[in-house]
Amino acid sequence: MPEPLIFEYSVPGRRGIALPEPDVPEAPLPEGFLREDLPLPEVSEVDVVRHFLRLSQMNYGVDKGFYPLGSCTMKYNPKINEEVARLPGFARLHPYQDPETVQGALALMYHLQEFLKEIGGFAAVSLQPAAGSQGELAGILMIRAYHRDRGEGKKRIKMLIPDSAHGTNPASSAMAGLRVVNIPSDRRGNIDLDALRRECDETVAGLMITNPNTLGLFDENLLEAIELVHRCGGLIYGDGANMNALLGICKPGEMGFDVMHYNLHKTFSTPHGGGGPGAGPIGANERLAPYLPGPLVAIDRERTVHPDEPVYTFVWPERSIGRVRAFHGHFGVFVRAYTYIRMHGPRLREVSEAAVLNANYLLARLRDLYPVPYDRLCKHEFVIMGKVPGTPIRALDISKRLMDYGFHPPTNYFPLIVPEALMIEPTETESKATLDAFVEAMRRIAEEARTDPGQVQTAPHTTPVRRLDEARAARQLILRYSAAPEPRPTPV
Amino acid sequence: MPEPLIFEYSVPGRRGIALPEPDVPEAPLPEGFLREDLPLPEVSEVDVVRHFLRLSQMNYGVDKGFYPLGSCTMKYNPKINEEVARLPGFARLHPYQDPETVQGALALMYHLQEFLKEIGGFAAVSLQPAAGSQGELAGILMIRAYHRDRGEGKKRIKMLIPDSAHGTNPASSAMAGLRVVNIPSDRRGNIDLDALRRECDETVAGLMITNPNTLGLFDENLLEAIELVHRCGGLIYGDGANMNALLGICKPGEMGFDVMHYNLHKTFSTPHGGGGPGAGPIGANERLAPYLPGPLVAIDRERTVHPDEPVYTFVWPERSIGRVRAFHGHFGVFVRAYTYIRMHGPRLREVSEAAVLNANYLLARLRDLYPVPYDRLCKHEFVIMGKVPGTPIRALDISKRLMDYGFHPPTNYFPLIVPEALMIEPTETESKATLDAFVEAMRRIAEEARTDPGQVQTAPHTTPVRRLDEARAARQLILRYSAAPEPRPTPV
Amino acid sequence: MRFLPHTEAERQEMLRVIGVERIGDLFADVPEAYRFPPLNLPEPLTELEARWELEALAEANAHVGQYACFLGAGAYHHFIPAVVDELLRRGEFYTAYTPYQPEVSQGTLQAMFEFQSMVCALTGMEVANASHYDGSSALAEAVLMALRLTQGERPKVLLFPTLHPEYRAVVRTYVQHLDVRLEGDEPQPLERLRQPLALLEDLEGRLDAKTAALVVPYPDFLGRVLPPARLRETAERVHRAGAFLIAVINPIALALFEPPGAWGADIVVGEGQPLGIPLSFGGPYLGLMATRMAFVRQLPGRLVGETVDGEGRRGYVLTLSTREQHIRREKATSNITTNVGLMALAATIYLSALGRHGLRQVARLCYHKAHYLADRIAALPGHEVWREHPFFHEFVVRLPRPVPEVLRLLYEDYQIIGGYDLGRADPALEGHMLLCATEMNTREELDALVEALAEIGAAAL
Amino acid sequence: MRFLPHTEAERQEMLRVIGVERIGDLFADVPEAYRFPPLNLPEPLTELEARWELEALAEANAHVGQYACFLGAGAYHHFIPAVVDELLRRGEFYTAYTPYQPEVSQGTLQAMFEFQSMVCALTGMEVANASHYDGSSALAEAVLMALRLTQGERPKVLLFPTLHPEYRAVVRTYVQHLDVRLEGDEPQPLERLRQPLALLEDLEGRLDAKTAALVVPYPDFLGRVLPPARLRETAERVHRAGAFLIAVINPIALALFEPPGAWGADIVVGEGQPLGIPLSFGGPYLGLMATRMAFVRQLPGRLVGETVDGEGRRGYVLTLSTREQHIRREKATSNITTNVGLMALAATIYLSALGRHGLRQVARLCYHKAHYLADRIAALPGHEVWREHPFFHEFVVRLPRPVPEVLRLLYEDYQIIGGYDLGRADPALEGHMLLCATEMNTREELDALVEALAEIGAAAL
Numbered sequence A, B: 001m002p003e004p005l006i007f008e009y010s011v012p013g014r015r016g017i018a019l020p021e022p023d024v025p026e027a028p029l030p031e032g033f034l035r036e037d038l039p040l041p042e043v044s045e046v047d048v049v050r051h052f053l054r055l056s057q058m059n060y061g062v063d064k065g066f067y068p069l070g071s072c073t074m075k076y077n078p079k080i081n082e083e084v085a086r087l088p089g090f091a092r093l094h095p096y097q098d099p100e101t102v103q104g105a106l107a108l109m110y111h112l113q114e115f116l117k118e119i120g121g122f123a124a125v126s127l128q129p130a131a132g133s134q135g136e137l138a139g140i141l142m143i144r145a146y147h148r149d150r151g152e153g154k155k156r157i158k159m160l161i162p163d164s165a166h167g168t169n170p171a172s173s174a175m176a177g178l179r180v181v182n183i184p185s186d187r188r189g190n191i192d193l194d195a196l197r198r199e200c201d202e203t204v205a206g207l208m209i210t211n212p213n214t215l216g217l218f219d220e221n222l223l224e225a226i227e228l229v230h231r232c233g234g235l236i237y238g239d240g241a242n243m244n245a246l247l248g249i250c251k252p253g254e255m256g257f258d259v260m261h262y263n264l265h266k267t268f269s270t271p272h273g274g275g276g277p278g279a280g281p282i283g284a285n286e287r288l289a290p291y292l293p294g295p296l297v298a299i300d301r302e303r304t305v306h307p308d309e310p311v312y313t314f315v316w317p318e319r320s321i322g323r324v325r326a327f328h329g330h331f332g333v334f335v336r337a338y339t340y341i342r343m344h345g346p347r348l349r350e351v352s353e354a355a356v357l358n359a360n361y362l363l364a365r366l367r368d369l370y371p372v373p374y375d376r377l378c379k380h381e382f383v384i385m386g387k388v389p390g391t392p393i394r395a396l397d398i399s400k401r402l403m404d405y406g407f408h409p410p411t412n413y414f415p416l417i418v419p420e421a422l423m424i425e426p427t428e429t430e431s432k433a434t435l436d437a438f439v440e441a442m443r444r445i446a447e448e449a450r451t452d453p454g455q456v457q458t459a460p461h462t463t464p465v466r467r468l469d470e471a472r473a474a475r476q477l478i479l480r481y482s483a484a485p486e487p488r489p490t491p492v
Numbered sequence C, D: 001m002r003f004l005p006h007t008e009a010e011r012q013e014m015l016r017v018i019g020v021e022r023i024g025d026l027f028a029d030v031p032e033a034y035r036f037p038p039l040n041l042p043e044p045l046t047e048l049e050a051r052w053e054l055e056a057l058a059e060a061n062a063h064v065g066q067y068a069c070f071l072g073a074g075a076y077h078h079f080i081p082a083v084v085d086e087l088l089r090r091g092e093f094y095t096a097y098t099p100y101q102p103e104v105s106q107g108t109l110q111a112m113f114e115f116q117s118m119v120c121a122l123t124g125m126e127v128a129n130a131s132h133y134d135g136s137s138a139l140a141e142a143v144l145m146a147l148r149l150t151q152g153e154r155p156k157v158l159l160f161p162t163l164h165p166e167y168r169a170v171v172r173t174y175v176q177h178l179d180v181r182l183e184g185d186e187p188q189p190l191e192r193l194r195q196p197l198a199l200l201e202d203l204e205g206r207l208d209a210k211t212a213a214l215v216v217p218y219p220d221f222l223g224r225v226l227p228p229a230r231l232r233e234t235a236e237r238v239h240r241a242g243a244f245l246i247a248v249i250n251p252i253a254l255a256l257f258e259p260p261g262a263w264g265a266d267i268v269v270g271e272g273q274p275l276g277i278p279l280s281f282g283g284p285y286l287g288l289m290a291t292r293m294a295f296v297r298q299l300p301g302r303l304v305g306e307t308v309d310g311e312g313r314r315g316y317v318l319t320l321s322t323r324e325q326h327i328r329r330e331k332a333t334s335n336i337t338t339n340v341g342l343m344a345l346a347a348t349i350y351l352s353a354l355g356r357h358g359l360r361q362v363a364r365l366c367y368h369k370a371h372y373l374a375d376r377i378a379a380l381p382g383h384e385v386w387r388e389h390p391f392f393h394e395f396v397v398r399l400p401r402p403v404p405e406v407l408r409l410l411y412e413d414y415q416i417i418g419g420y421d422l423g424r425a426d427p428a429l430e431g432h433m434l435l436c437a438t439e440m441n442t443r444e445e446l447d448a449l450v451e452a453l454a455e456i457g458a459a460a461l
């Protein structure tokens, strides 16, 4: 049954949740300042509850089932995270309270910084960026500030980016005023060293590396690539979106990455919330640490009397690029990530081991069913081609058909270098039984592609809506509710 | 997609939520006391989350949509109730804490007693009974104790019960050792006064009255019936399940009811939880108050220094029938009911007015579509006959077909005195739009009954399962999961 | 008004359709003398004000998250994983009624089937109902069930003297007007109370042809676990006498100890609150009730059974409803209808989340912590701990000072909510406290209690 | 291990299928020198222990439920109805990714469409995106958008001096390596800061052919609301200069004051936190961003549009993705992908639950309480309140004693979290405090603050 818009429930004069009457004398409102209409819905509380409950049932989350969306690390989000994040001692803190009144919150941030430093092998961490892409922007600004401080700011304007990189990498570089230079991948899915070498000159600001890369492969040329870029004076930005493969496996900071972002909403189990919030802390080595965006949390040496009872405070890195947002980052997300790390400790390594085990197991079982463009050991994810030779079936069809089998589809058409890419990231929280059920669905779809391709091409059949007309959406551009009787598709 | 049993997810050795290792030396376990197996499921946390999330989606609650289940008062359950009931200062109290350490909880119980007294017009209220039916048992035991104290305990062994009464009334009477005598209804749905008069003698323990009765009708013979029974020495038990019609409309205690239960889970908006918990406080007039089940909460006159800072304590009514349960009642339910009453105050009357308005509106609109056995002004609910003349459609068919239209069915086949009864209680929290949509569905079903009866008789068509074979369930009696490979219906 | 959706215009339109003028006209059938009385209640609060008021009431209590707590005595402070409430509060479960319409209630029904299965797994019984109000009322119903099973021809029911005193009280309430004699729980001198096996022997000695049932606690109110081997004998004697053996259990203890099904109980009841249900000042809790298949038709309460739908799909329905009040009225096995479904769901989620291994861990932690505490207190001068019988997570200690005094000092000076004052329940036990330790008590808390008792006790020596 | 479902047997079987012997073999491609470094982290905690630790950390903070709070300055303490979190935390919303697959994401998509609609309703604009990180980063993006809209040919952006100082800082961070000049927010003397209309005039005077945008706050950081009629003139001047007018709003204020869409703003951004989102020590919050349809192709962030499915049913999809990084890469309008969808959902639920009337009530309560407080404080000796310009729910007061001292005393002696020390943001404002009152401050709290200030101030006079 289609669900009306909340506006369509509105009845003039209906009251929702009421507030108390003023307990102070009313002050006159300034004349000429006031609005007349306020076209918000007028609905009852029960309307609201039913509306959003029904909407939620039209959604699919990790809590509902397997969600192998590559590059997104859709692992299970522990419920204890939610409980602790809602403690009034966290949820009801104003960001401008005196540090002395929020020592618990600062301690949590401090330790989270320390944990991330240890995990990534960095000298310092700033928790400030709101998401991975803001972390990228901040990291690139740091690289630029570093070059500027060495008098090379105007010169080093080229950011080298492998062609398998996520779109945020070039977009962030451009926002920071850099020119993006694409570096192709070699036949094994690694950075093409020759191509890289050709671009390595004194105009290079840096190289952005995603490792494992978006093919799910650990770059076999990694150390050499880093070396090449460093040698020409460039710095290495690490896109840490794929850290779920590397916890306790290796530390990017030790391998030569100068700055890297973490996606707390991927690796560290904070929920995605239908598109955020995330958090994109960045770690930096000694060289770039002074440029981190602030504030950071540090131990206030002056006020600390006993070393085992440290007093925490906000500090600013010496040469900080500045603020990337007001206040001090996505604290609510930090609480969740902190809790997750505390529940794993050094055994985080087992998380990555299981993530990689699951991906390789799935790859091994799918290999015979679908073409695999780069067929070697993968890390936490891998890419197959969504084709069934001799049939018209495309990656998109397979994705849609998976919905009918009760699964969320993998990432489609990314990375761009693989035609009909289906990027599959099972994560470590999935059981063998779930993976086997997924393989079975993929097998059936391959079979259907041969015996009944129409069934696949017109999928999904069991979802609240069928395939939607995206071209029409872009053409007609209905981007908000309008009460006016415009010609609108009628709900049936 | 069918959902396996949680046992069917179990994998030997899989770990769910772990507890800390002992931080004390381990004591030897006594020999010969221990069990070997513990055949509980072994599943992961994500299995648990997905399993119960999927199960929940196979359920229908008031939060999902209209739930006009007669006699059950499926009104909207405010979410603030849930928030406050979970405050640690309520949820984390041990029942045996010293009263001095739980003054807030006792104050809440005290005031809830006072509110219910005021609403029902009673001299005292005990919050103890766990649900309406336990309230009935307690009230009947009080009546019996009263007669016993007047030397009539052995003699007064007859409980008079109208034929429209809920099954709990005779069942509770029988549990208290009374003989049940059925009193028929007259043609207007009232207690048949002649029949009642015939039974009124010195063996009468009492009369149980549900008012409005289960036909949704305010008994026009009420005062006379009470008078008759009182005159022969019997007492009046009020089944307060239908109080949602009477808040601020009239007070049973003032009209001659001696004892009555309230269903907090109906009238006072505490959620039904798929079958409970409820709470069935009972109110009594002066005569029966000394017999109430204990403990009650009272102001501790000795310890109270300032009258506006009362100290609360538990007390026992002088001649209490005793405890009906360990500890002090469904406190978590009290918190919710208290909150609800506080949010309405004297305006509770508007709740009943709207409940009765909704029922009469629905009745007025359905009257032309289905036969109405007692066609007069109703109170909070009403009964129609689930028949469409000239078609084979039965009440059950209509109920099942309503599911396809997105509604929960009304109560079926109750009260027993109306053939093919459909008992409809819209409650006050439903909007006119919802009622109109329900009428429209009922209209369409009546139409389908004529044009396409098979569609109705084989309904529902859109639910997770179709009509279930209840006879088979009662015959084969599979009442628990068994790992043994018994022949079981295979999930498809 | 809050939660009422009607606008004035809608109200008028509805009245018009009904054919009356004013809302008041809808109440013409209410006797005028009683119609529209004043409702003397405090003025309505908005949600924000209600929250403030409720927060203030909650703040006026000291809770077990703030104080170390050693109270048990039938209600236990246990760890509840976050998943339990997260899933429980889903509106589709939370706001559904009893699942009378199975096609739109498979969620509740399947969960209840799982609950029944888990109760069977824990107790070793063959069939469990879908919950009763609480442990005490479940016991009362078990006694009534035994009376029915003996066709009302055996009016005597034997209660173990160290059953929970409030459970015994509830049974008394239920049967007060029936032709039933409750025996066995007469006051006992202290020395006898210390000898549970002697008490058991005594009780067995009273079995006769008039006895419908014998009720044993497992563990008893004082924390002690009777030997399963010995209980097997009890079961034999009870059965030989033609009576039924009723066991009152703690479900966490059953993760460790031989289940009643194995030693011959016929009906098992207990308080399910320890299985993921908050203390909540005493309720709502969860009555557990299980029996053998042979007696299923006398079992009160709802039962969920497995079946198939018209297309052969597995599904669940309420079954054997002919036992229930809505069908059988005065001939029903009980008057119960609303039970505590949500609490049963909580327990089902809890047991799923902890699983076989986790529940065992909880039980062992309780056991080890209680024994550590008992050992340490036993070493304090002036304190005597009852340790001669195996116990689970509660034990008795005789204090060198009056219990209420000790409790007050623990609370005021040490931020500790002490144990249960046994003198409240039985004068013979004056001066004795019942202490409970669970996985929620850290070693620091246990040690702090020992220190506190030592200091408080020192004043008396 | 926690959250890892594999048993040892399954692990072995999986390795066998993969064709390796040990899990370690899966990492052969990691350079050996760096492989398997020690991870020096504290030992793992179970859920129970984690809860204890987090509870202890939370307890170590003083929160606004315990203390009366008068801090605003960009983050506001408002009432959040219980429905918001109840619905928000439903797993299907909470644990979904960005709705790339519309057929299984209609819940998120439709809610986002509603969110966009509500932001348009509040701001009076024609199109809103599906959220940005927060108000400050939304402003930075708005500035970049204006630069794009002027084809990069206008490097100058004028910032109102009493914009939130951290917002200005964020804009500076974003543009630091671009060819952009931020002007207008140079330090100002106290007297000028008190005259927002003079500041506005100043800023308008700097408009020229190189100006891409002029940014005005509404209300400003000091709580003042510029007259809409005057802003209409500003808009005309800005447009005449070929530049764009960016407004930084507080959404609650827009329930009362004429929306920027009505007085001519081209891009509207703001912090959506007041709309049902907890303070949470500063984040996650909700960046609001709206503009006119004419500029939609330069709008950064996700957009949800309405369409139909193959069967003609209404449905929602992400649209105009060609603006975004995953399609356009370095040519995208922004690098943003993960936004704050859940916060946008919270705001949507909040705005639905309060509705037109409720939101107005909130705004009026804020207004009246702040004005009551301002009036009372103005009457205190030694205190000077800035009241010459209309303000919403924040206002400036000059204190007779150093602000840090007053704040400390308020906290320690009166259980009050005082206002924002404006000296932190601007040396010219030393000695001044920014106070905020919302519906969460009862009259008793307001009066208590006044008393406290009187007492504290008395010591200085």
Ligand SMILES: Cc1ncc(COP(=O)(O)O)c(C=O)c1O
Pocket: A071, A072, A131, A132, A133, A134, A166, A168, A210, A214, A239, A241, A242, A263, A278, A279, A280, D336, D337, D338
């Ligand atoms: C490889 C990669 N890099 C960067 C990002 C951007 O991170 P975020 O979405 O947190 O901004 C993502 C995810 O979207 C990603 O998958």
Ligand SMILES: Cc1ncc(COP(=O)(O)O)c(C=O)c1O
Pocket: B071, B072, B131, B132, B133, B134, B166, B168, B169, B210, B214, B239, B241, B242, B263, B278, B279, B280, C336, C337, C338
């Ligand atoms: C009329 C009537 N009486 C009594 C009861 C019993 O109440 P409860 O279910 O709370 O035991 C009910 C509801 O089930 C009822 O509808």
